[in-house]
Every structure is written in C-alpha cells, then in structure tokens.
Amino acid sequence: MTRMTAAQSPYSPADRPRLGLRERKKIKTREAIRAATYALVKEQGYDATTIEQIAERAEVSPSTVFRYFPTKEDIVLTDEYDPVMLAELRARPEDEPWMDSVRHVMRRTLDLSDREDPEVLRLRAHLGVQVPAIRSRYFESMTETGRLLREALAERTGRDPESLEVRVSAMALIGGMMEVSMYWAENGFEGELRDLMERALDVMEHGLGPENPSGPRHRP
Amino acid sequence: MTRMTAAQSPYSPADRPRLGLRERKKIKTREAIRAATYALVKEQGYDATTIEQIAERAEVSPSTVFRYFPTKEDIVLTDEYDPVMLAELRARPEDEPWMDSVRHVMRRTLDLSDREDPEVLRLRAHLGVQVPAIRSRYFESMTETGRLLREALAERTGRDPESLEVRVSAMALIGGMMEVSMYWAENGFEGELRDLMERALDVMEHGLGPENPSGPRHRP
DNA sequence: CCATGAAATGAGAGTAACTATCAAAACAGG
DNA sequence: CCTGTTTTGATAGTTACTCTCATTTCATGG
Numbered sequence: 001m002t003r004m005t006a007a008q009s010p011y012s013p014a015d016r017p018r019l020g021l022r023e024r025k026k027i028k029t030r031e032a033i034r035a036a037t038y039a040l041v042k043e044q045g046y047d048a049t050t051i052e053q054i055a056e057r058a059e060v061s062p063s064t065v066f067r068y069f070p071t072k073e074d075i076v077l078t079d080e081y082d083p084v085m086l087a088e089l090r091a092r093p094e095d096e097p098w099m100d101s102v103r104h105v106m107r108r109t110l111d112l113s114d115r116e117d118p119e120v121l122r123l124r125a126h127l128g129v130q131v132p133a134i135r136s137r138y139f140e141s142m143t144e145t146g147r148l149l150r151e152a153l154a155e156r157t158g159r160d161p162e163s164l165e166v167r168v169s170a171m172a173l174i175g176g177m178m179e180v181s182m183y184w185a186e187n188g189f190e191g192e193l194r195d196l197m198e199r200a201l202d203v204m205e206h207g208l209g210p211e212n213p214s215g216p217r218h219r220p
Numbered sequence: 221m222t223r224m225t226a227a228q229s230p231y232s233p234a235d236r237p238r239l240g241l242r243e244r245k246k247i248k249t250r251e252a253i254r255a256a257t258y259a260l261v262k263e264q265g266y267d268a269t270t271i272e273q274i275a276e277r278a279e280v281s282p283s284t285v286f287r288y289f290p291t292k293e294d295i296v297l298t299d300e301y302d303p304v305m306l307a308e309l310r311a312r313p314e315d316e317p318w319m320d321s322v323r324h325v326m327r328r329t330l331d332l333s334d335r336e337d338p339e340v341l342r343l344r345a346h347l348g349v350q351v352p353a354i355r356s357r358y359f360e361s362m363t364e365t366g367r368l369l370r371e372a373l374a375e376r377t378g379r380d381p382e383s384l385e386v387r388v389s390a391m392a393l394i395g396g397m398m399e400v401s402m403y404w405a406e407n408g409f410e411g412e413l414r415d416l417m418e419r420a421l422d423v424m425e426h427g428l429g430p431e432n433p434s435g436p437r438h439r440p
Numbered sequence: 441c442c443a444t445g446a447a448a449t450g451a452g453a454g455t456a457a458c459t460a461t462c463a464a465a466a467c468a469g470g
Numbered sequence: 471c472c473t474g475t476t477t478t479g480a481t482a483g484t485t486a487c488t489c490t491c492a493t494t495t496c497a498t499g500g
Binding site (some may be wrong): 098132135136137139140143146153157159164165166167168169170171172173174175176178179180182183196199200203204205207208 | 355359384385390416424425
C-alpha cells in the first residue's frame with residue numbers, strides 16, 4: 001500500500017481552484033518536502049537527516065528536492081514573510097516614529113507566523129542554536145530581511161537606502177532580532193517571543209539605560 | 221627543485237626561539253596553508269580553489285589542511301584578535317562610557333590588523349560580499365566576538381551577561397559592524413574603514429537623528 | 441478524444457568538502 | 471642511539487550538490 005504523506009497543513013488543497021493542476025502540484029510537492037524534512041529532523045536531528053531520506057518520505061526523487069530548494073538549510077528556513085513585512089511597514093502612517101512601526105509590524109508578523117504554524121518558529125530557533133550551518137544560513141536570510149528594512153527606513157526618513165547610516169541602522173536591528181531568537185531557544189522557549197522582541201526593541205531604541213527595574217540582576 | 225612557500229609574514233621564524241621545533245613547524249604550516257589559500261583565491265576566486273590545490277601549494281597533504289582548519293571558510297576567516305579586543309576593553313577605565321570604550325578598542329584593533337596585514341581585511345570583506353558561504357561563516361565568527369562584547373558590557377554595567385538586554389545590545393553592535401564591512405567592500409574600499417566604523421558607532425549610539433548634514437542625500 | 445508542444449520529473453554520473461582510520465615518519469628526551 | 475609520543479599522509483567512505491538527458495505529465499488546439 002502507498003502511505004500518505006499526511007500533510008495536515010492549514011490549507012485544504014481545494015482552497016485554490018483557480019490555479020492549474022501543475023501549479024497546485026508544485027505547491028503540494030513543496031509542502032511535502034518541507035513536512036518530510038520537519039518530521040525527520042524532529043525524529044533524528046538535522047545532521048542525521050539526509051536528502052535521500054527526505055526525498056523518500058516526500059515521495060519524490062532527490063533531484064526534485066534540489067529543484068525546489070537550493071540547499072538543505074533552505075528547506076528548513078525558507079518562508080514568505082518578507083514581502084508581507086515590507087507591505088505592512090509601508091502601510092503604517094508616515095508620521096509614526098520608525099521604531100514604533102517596527103514594533104507594530106514585528107508583532108503582527110510574529111502573530112501571523114504563530115497562527116499559521118506555531119512549531120516552525122521554535123524549530124528554526126532551536127536549530128539555529130544547535131546547528132552551525134543552520135545558524136549561518138539563518139543569518140544570511142536575516143540580511144535579506146535587512147535589505148527590506150533599509151528600504152522602508154529610507155522611505156520613512158528621506159535618506160538614501162544605500163547610505164552607511166541607514167544600512168547600519170537596519171542591520172543593527174537585524175542583529176538584535178537574531179539574538180532574541182537565540183535567547184528564546186536557549187532558554188527553553190520560556191515567555192512569548194513577542195514580548196522578548198518588544199524588550200529587545202526597547203533596548204535598541206533607548207540603549208541599556210542606567211537601570212532596568214524588571215530585568216534580571218547580575219549573578220551573585 | 222622545491223619551491224619556497226614564500227611566507228613574507230611580519231614574524232621572522234627566528235623570533236621565537238623558546239618554542240620547540242615541533243611548535244615552530246606547526247606555526248609555519250598554519251601560515252603556509254593560509255598564504256597558499258590567499259594566493260590561490262586571489263588568482264582564481266574562492267569557489268574555484270579546491271582543498272587539494274591549497275594542500276599542494278602549501279606542500280602538505282589534504283588531511284593536514286583539515287587538521288589545521290575545520291572548514292575551507294575558516295582558512296580565510298580565522299584570526300586571533302578576539303582575546304586582544306577583550307583585554308583592551310577590560311583595560312579601559314571603569315567610568316568611561318561604554319560606547320566610547322568600544323570606539324577606542326575598535327579603532328585600535330583595526331589599526332593593529334591593518335599594520336600586520338593590510339590585505340587581509342580587504343580580502344575578507346570582499347569575499348564576505350561575493351561568496352555566500354563566506355558571508356555566513358563571517359557572521360558566525362562575529363557572534364563569537366559578540367559573546368566577548370557581552371562579557372565586557374556586563375562587567376561594565378553590572379548586569380547579567382546572559383540577560384536579554386545585554387545580549388541584544390552586544391549583538392546589535394555586531395550586526396552594525398558587519399554591515400560596515402560589507403559597505404566598505406561594496407563601495408570599492410573607499411575611505412578608511414576606521415572612519416566608517418566611527419560613523420556606524422555614532423548612528424548606533426544616537427540613532428539616525430533628524431538630520432545628518434555630512435551624510436548623502438536621498439537619490440533624486 | 442487525441443496529437444503536439446512545454447514543463448516537470450527521475451535516473452545516472454560526477455565533483456568536492458569533510459570524516460575516520462591506520463600505518464609511516466618526525467620529533468623529544470633519556 | 472633508542473623509545474614513546476606527535477604529527478603526518480594515504481586511503482576509503484559519506485553526503486551535499488551539479489549537470490545532463492531520457493521519460494513522464496500536464497496544457498492546449500483541433
């Protein structure tokens with residue numbers, strides 16, 4: 001008997017009837033590869049999972065896996081939130097302070113991701129801590145997000161998006177956000193990522209400040 | 221005839237007579253591998269350079285190359301400045317503002333690196349822009365620097381180095397510094413890296429500010 | 441319903457980074 | 471010079487990833 005790939009994805013396949021059969025199959029294949037990868041990684045860990053195993057469980061050939069994702073890390077890390085973030089950032093009122101916009105958009109994006117698949121963010125953060133190759137690639141994908149950030153920041157402040165100042169501002173934000181993800185994973189996913197992000201943005205906006213009443217104290 | 225590996229390193233081999241022959245040979249091998257890699261990468265590019273070629277030019281076996289460096293990227297990116305930075309950071313007066321200490325130490329470290337080998341920083345930044353694998357690994361090595369930064373920052377401010385706030389502050393700095401390096405390389409290494417770093421630290425300390433008189437203007 | 445062109449897939453061979461193992465060579469110390 | 475320890479080299483193996491080409495699968499017009 002043929003085993004189902006068991007895609008308990010939030011979308012039912014009939015949701016998109018306007019797409020041709022070809023397009024629908026491509027989407028299904030993509031999701032099957034990702035689902036197979038997530039499952040195998042949870043079972044055996046990232047390094048122990050080979051492309052062959054992924055292909056087998058997703059019921060495609062190894063060639064096809066590479067046709068859909070350029071690297072093994074990308075299977076885990078790829079998503080489509082960047083355009084969403086940029087759109088939301090542009091939709092914010094012109095006169096809103098930049099960091100407030102970022103706060104707002106980050107919260108919305110995190111909520112969205114959490115609603116679609118609450119496991120994914122955790123798995124990524126976890127692998128980002130455990131697997132160097134993933135961490136590296138994670139950073140790489142964050143720099144792409146950084147490029148969007150500097151576009152939006154440049155529009156908002158009327159500066160050149162390629163200026164050193166804008167680029168550094170955007171990338172410093174990205175660095176801080178990356179650290180939030182690592183912190184979250186290293187501390188057993190305690191607390192809401194959304195709240196940690198908020199605290200991080202506060203620090204990046206105002207600096208550490210002389211004292212932080214709610215923060216932890218130096219170890220004794 | 222046997223070709224010399226031509227290590228025009230600032231240290232002459234006789235500089236360290238207190239080390240045994242074994243230790244001296246190891247240092248020489250390490251430098252030979254690095255020199256061979258730099259030369260080959262300049263000639264052919266990073267991807268086209270194989271470990272075998274590196275081994276051949278350095279006159280060692282491929283096994284030995286991997287014994288000295290865990291990955292190909294590490295041959296290009298490894299250095300020993302982190303401990304120096306930490307020491308200098310700790311040597312700064314207790315009451316100096318944190319960002320001033322960072323500014324000071326960064327300038328000293330960049331100068332030191334520039335004096336030892338002015339090409340290396342450029343090559344790294346260049347490859348960081350061109351080669352994704354290098355860029356990723358570059359980031360990875362920066363996060364290690366970030367760990368030092370948060371130690372120093374925690375000591376200075378009396379906070380827990382593992383607190384979210386300290387970690388985010390340190391990593392945001394790293395993100396900004398990384399971007400400086402990329403900016404420098406993408407703009408043909410125009411201007412002194414030291415000066416760009418200074419501008420970056422200003423932005424990270426005070427934010428973009430309402431106007432930047434000396435900065436470039438939005439493209440027309 | 442079928443024929444034709446285009447797109448997607450699978451199979452195979454190949455490259456290169458990296459690992460593990462083990463025997464030979466180079467050194468250190470007596 | 472002899473002995474024990476380090477360091478090296480050779481070899482075989484794994485796996486991510488690339489390239490090529492024949493086969494299959496879908497789209498479309500008659």
